[in-house]
Amino acid sequence: MTAPDEWELRETVTEYETGWYDGGYDLLEQPNGIEKRYYWADLPPAVVVVARIDGDLVASVDGDGGGSGTDDSGDSSDGDRLLFVEQYRPAVRETHLELPAGIVEDGESYTRAAARELEEETGFRPSSTALLQEYAVATGVLRHDRAIVYAEGLEPGERELDNNEFLEVTTVPVDEALERAREQPANDSTMTGLLLAKEDGVL
Numbered sequence: 001m002t003a004p005d006e007w008e009l010r011e012t013v014t015e016y017e018t019g020w021y022d023g024g025y026d027l028l029e030q031p032n033g034i035e036k037r038y039y040w041a042d043l044p045p046a047v048v049v050v051a052r053i054d055g056d057l058v059a060s061v062d063g064d065g066g067g068s069g070t071d072d073s074g075d076s077s078d079g080d081r082l083l084f085v086e087q088y089r090p091a092v093r094e095t096h097l098e099l100p101a102g103i104v105e106d107g108e109s110y111t112r113a114a115a116r117e118l119e120e121e122t123g124f125r126p127s128s129t130a131l132l133q134e135y136a137v138a139t140g141v142l143r144h145d146r147a148i149v150y151a152e153g154l155e156p157g158e159r160e161l162d163n164n165e166f167l168e169v170t171t172v173p174v175d176e177a178l179e180r181a182r183e184q185p186a187n188d189s190t191m192t193g194l195l196l197a198k199e200d201g202v203l
């Protein structure tokens with residue numbers, strides 16, 4: 001990674017490496033001649049999935065299959081919904097309602113990773129996926145790319161959670177999803193995914 005001509009990179013230091021990310025700093029000479037450390041965390045790319053599911057399909061599958069058959073208020077519905085997962089986030093010590101998401105493995109496209117993560121987390125696999133947007137996240141401190149993928153044509157599949165995933169799958173009616181996502185505690189990936197999907201006309 002190179003800096004613009006007016007920024008001279010003096011040194012790159014990786015201070016720690018974990019199974020999740022690496023952290024360190026770049027020592028740069030700024031355009032004003034002052035040297036300064038710019039700290040960063042380097043994470044693998046991730047994908048967030050906006051997944052539309054037919055209400056009749058949700059109602060026909062029990063919770064062990066990935067769908068609950070109800071929206072997050074407990075009421076049944078025949079209209080299309082979006083799949084969500086509810087999980088506790090230890091870093092912020094809060095339980096969040098989120099769109100399914102995960103890390104992109106080596107050699108995977110965003111759409112292939114989206115299909116895999118969706119099935120692993122919710123037990124539903126899509127017949128169609130579309131990349132809506134790829135973007136950089138928190139560029140002041142992170143080296144991390146994220147993509148939003150839209151998925152539809154869902155069918156029952158095999159749920160397979162990692163040993164650090166404790167997820168409850170739920171659904172929200174499409175026309176209520178953004179309002180529900182804005183309720184606290186809210187998170188960036190879910191709101192961004194829904195806003196992009198709405199802007200692109202798939203919701």
